[in-house]
Amino acid sequence: MTRNGLYNSTHGLEKQGFHAPRAVYYNLTEAELYEKSLKRDEAILSAHGALVARTGAHTGRSAKDKFIVRDGQVDEKIWWDNNKSIAPDAFDRLHADMLAHADGKDLFVQDLLGGADADHRIPVRVVGENAWHSLFIRNLLIRPERDALRSFVPKMTIIDLPSFTADPDRHGCRSETVIAVDLTRMIVLIGGTSYAGEMKKSVFTALNYLLPESGVMPMHCSANVGNDGDVAIFFGLSGTGKTTLSADPARTLIGDDEHGWSENGIFNFEGGCYAKTIRLSAEAEPEIFATTRRFGTVLENVVLDDARVPDFDDGTLTENTRCAYPLHYIANASETGRAGQPSNIIMLTADAFGVMPPIAKLTPAQAMYHFLSGYTAKVAGTEKGVTEPEATFSTCFGAPFMPRHPSEYGNLLRDLIARHGVNCWLVNTGWTGGAYGTGQRMPITATRTLLQAALGGALSDSLFRTDPNFGFDIPVSVEGVDPAILDPRGTWADGAAYDEQARKLADMFIANFEKFAHHVEIDVMDAAPRFLQAAE
């Protein structure tokens, strides 16, 4: 095999079972990866120099096609109710078939790090057949110093072959697409999908498995820090605003999606961001918008007009259009990816039912209740005119990435909140003035003003009222915000309709939480919605 680029020659791909690739390109830089992507017709250039690629069929994660190898070492540690298993021999066949599939191909290798804290990081090698995927993951993870590449020893390897077709009979999977994770040998096999996000979320999955053993809390959250060092973290499922709200000109960005919380404070797992670009505007999100106009940024499934300018309103390929860029493309991003102990935790929800208030203060027990519930609501089937939102409960605000039982993450978080006296808030970035269909999306400016008030301490002397359904405290007035939006019931044209919707949502919370009843303290059970008790 021909080898190009800088790498540790005692840890080449032949050591990892690759037999006969045509050529291997190690640790190519942005310019080189641009050239390769363009020459291989994988991507095109935008008017402003971003690299624009399409994924084809898979424009988002294939959660149902993700499997964890069930071997003796991990068996008792994995929460199998939430994770699908694959037998070790099926994984071995898949591995061998993917290595064979790589024969005769050009391969692109990036040697990177997952984890900004040197005590809690994992060196990750990503081997793939697409130059644009290589640029994506180079943007997303942390780059070692160039010199350190000569001694880089991977502890985790991702083999990413979108053109590979999995065979459910032979490989123990579900379809032609597979994401198979071996947490003992730390090998991830990705086949049959070009959605670049699979790679970064695989590293997240591995760290979510590893870190709790060292007492470190891994979190699906964004993070930023104020001028006086106050750290805020923002938990939330996809689409709730982690990326959008963590990019804040008044605060230093630590990261937009995956962090750890240790005795040293918080640290980013990544070195880049992966922002949604659907309906992205320079007015509402200037920092993120600016990254879409830079050399080095990858635009995924973004449609260009005939002058090669991105049309962010065009969702014809998918609503999940994305841009991937290194952290330093955001002007006020942290250079270290690390910060101190958090003073505030924000739990984001995009409540399409329009029931949740734009902000509420949570007690530690309520925070635990909402963390384990992991609620958001999506709008289902918009294109077919179905306007009924759909509730999602995804525990720890990230069930697809959590190999262990939620109580492990929950206990770590509970102890950290108590030890550091962290203030907790629930923020609804979803609907106000009614549910999806009648109401509207919460204005970003309102959300930002409320966050500023919460993080800056302005809410600490506010007057609060207790929500009769959910039991949390809602501020009655916040400077700079129309007081009307603070009371969701008042924003609805029909108060009785609100009450009915709130009751339905409360019932969904209660039904979902049953599975945690035996795993939490009584105060967390008491943090459940109390609509039923209040009404009857």
Ligand SMILES: Nc1ncnc2c1ncn2[C@@H]1O[C@H](COP(=O)(O)OP(=O)(O)O)[C@@H](O)[C@H]1O
């Ligand atoms: N009030 C709001 N707060 C946050 N995001 C909002 C709000 N209103 C609309 N949005 C849009 O919702 C999306 C939030 O997505 P994003 O920040 O990528 O979520 P996440 O990173 O949690 O997946 C963005 O497209 C943003 O423009």
Ligand SMILES: C=C(OP(=O)(O)O)C(=O)O
């Ligand atoms: C990349 C993803 O994360 P998020 O939507 O939370 O930004 C994803 O869910 O595929």
Ligand SMILES: [Mn+2]
């Ligand atoms: Mn995000």
